[in-house]
Amino acid sequence: MLTIAMLLHGFGPAKASAAVVEAMLREYLSFIVLLFTLYTVTGGIAIGGVLRGTPFVNTGVLGLGTLLASAIGTTGAALLLVRPLIQANAQRAYKTHIVIFFIILAGNVGGALTPLGDPPLLVGFLQGVDFFWPAKNMWMQTGIVAVLLLAMFFALDVWFMRKEVPSSEELRASRIEVHGGINFALIGLAIASIAASALWNPNVSFDVLGTKVELQNLARDASLLAIAALSLRLTPETRKANNFIWEPIREVAILFAGIFIAIIPVLAMLQAGRRGAFSWLLSAVTEPDGSPHEAAYFWLTGLFSAFLDNVPTYLAFFELAGGQANELMGPLGGTLASISMGAVYMGGLTYIGNAPNFMIYSIARERGIKMPNFFGYMLRAAIILLPLFALLTLLPISPILKWE
Numbered sequence: 141m142l143t144i145a146m147l148l149h150g151f152g153p154a155k156a157s158a159a160v161v162e163a164m165l166r167e168y169l170s171f172i173v174l175l176f177t178l179y180t181v182t183g184g185i186a187i188g189g190v191l192r193g194t195p196f197v198n199t200g201v202l203g204l205g206t207l208l209a210s211a212i213g214t215t216g217a218a219l220l221l222v223r224p225l226i227q228a229n230a231q232r233a234y235k236t237h238i239v240i241f242f243i244i245l246a247g248n249v250g251g252a253l254t255p256l257g258d259p260p261l262l263v264g265f266l267q268g269v270d271f272f273w274p275a276k277n278m279w280m281q282t283g284i285v286a287v288l289l290l291a292m293f294f295a296l297d298v299w300f301m302r303k304e305v306p307s308s309e310e311l312r313a314s315r316i317e318v319h320g321g322i323n324f325a326l327i328g329l330a331i332a333s334i335a336a337s338a339l340w341n342p343n344v345s346f347d348v349l350g351t352k353v354e355l356q357n358l359a360r361d362a363s364l365l366a367i368a369a370l371s372l373r374l375t376p377e378t379r380k381a382n383n384f385i386w387e388p389i390r391e392v393a394i395l396f397a398g399i400f401i402a403i404i405p406v407l408a409m410l411q412a413g414r415r416g417a418f419s420w421l422l423s424a425v426t427e428p429d430g431s432p433h434e435a436a437y438f439w440l441t442g443l444f445s446a447f448l449d450n451v452p453t454y455l456a457f458f459e460l461a462g463g464q465a466n467e468l469m470g471p472l473g474g475t476l477a478s479i480s481m482g483a484v485y486m487g488g489l490t491y492i493g494n495a496p497n498f499m500i501y502s503i504a505r506e507r508g509i510k511m512p513n514f515f516g517y518m519l520r521a522a523i524i525l526l527p528l529f530a531l532l533t534l535l536p537i538s539p540i541l542k543w544e
Contacts, residue, residue: 205246442486
């Protein structure tokens with residue numbers, strides 16, 4: 141509300157309304173519809189049976205979540221596996237670290253390889269970046285970060301496990317049952333609708349206070365909502381087994397609506413380039429010879445993403461780098477990779493860096509796990525992630541990234 145009041149005071153009702161409508165229709169609407177659909181559909185998949193939370197099993201679940209994140213989205217992978225992971229560790233005394241690593245891996249790092257994986261990459265796809273470009277150009281970096289994180293988690297979980305006295309529940313063998321499998325087909329339909337929206341362009345659009353709303357995007361969002369409604373109708377029983385509630389997605393919708401509105405002035409200053417208050421930022425990401433400074437793009441995109449959400453931040457730095465997908469996939473490929481990795485990886489630094497983070501946090505708290513507050517989580521995540529990002533910056537591990 142304070143941002144809207146400032147916009148009204150500074151620019152008047154017409155421009156303020158246009159800015160808010162643009163943020164809500166152009167960016168927030170598709171973002172929240174996709175999250176709502178994935179939350180609803182994955183909530184209809186129940187993973188049951190007996191799963192015991194040993195270090196090997198926990199690491200396997202985190203690894204599976206990391207792999208699935210690029211296929212069904214970080215939101216889909218996180219919501220599919222967070223409940224069985226929590227249930228598997230119900231008897232464990234120490235489990236906060238399990239949720240923290242799950243947020244980082246399944247909720248963020250794992251989504252770096254496709255536009256379906258993480259919302260910033262979807263924004264890039266809609267801006268013209270090829271569907272398979274992230275996988276072709278970021279698989280090595282993502283693999284290194286994911287493997288190191290899984291190794292760190294396994295060592296930490298073994299250490300915590302040794303401090304605990306195993307219960308009879310923990311000694312039972314693992315056995316997995318999956319219910320509500322029809323929802324996997326619905327996830328496939330959701331993926332198809334997203335892909336179709338990029339391929340189908342009827343050149344029909346509607347003007348809403350200066351914001352161009354394209355027909356293919358409206359059709360995509362409508363089809364996603366229809367898929368969510370179909371999931372609700374087909375799998376009510378599995379939702380009961382999951383103790384499915386709407387509170388996490390409601391909290392995320394409210395929180396990120398505020399973020400998308402509050403970031404309007406920040407994006408305007410970024411887009412003003414050398415004429416705006418963030419002219420220093422343009423200088424920071426530009427080498428003396430005028431070429432982009434890729435390490436700066438990585439760190440600045442990442443740090444802004446951690447505190448301002450990674451979708452609008454990705455878009456802002458995409459525009460700052462020129463905004464032309466063909467150039468960014470070609471001669472400026474290192475810059476696009478840096479922006480993409482910063483937005484996806486560093487979304488795990490805070491609860492608000494990526495939408496699944498806050499959902500996982502809410503579900504974990506609802507299931508009785510004592511989670512750290514915003515700053516407590518940020519400190520733990522920084523200790524885990526920042527050394528890895530420093531390593532990533534220093535190692536010339538890809539011909540497209542030359543940060544040395």
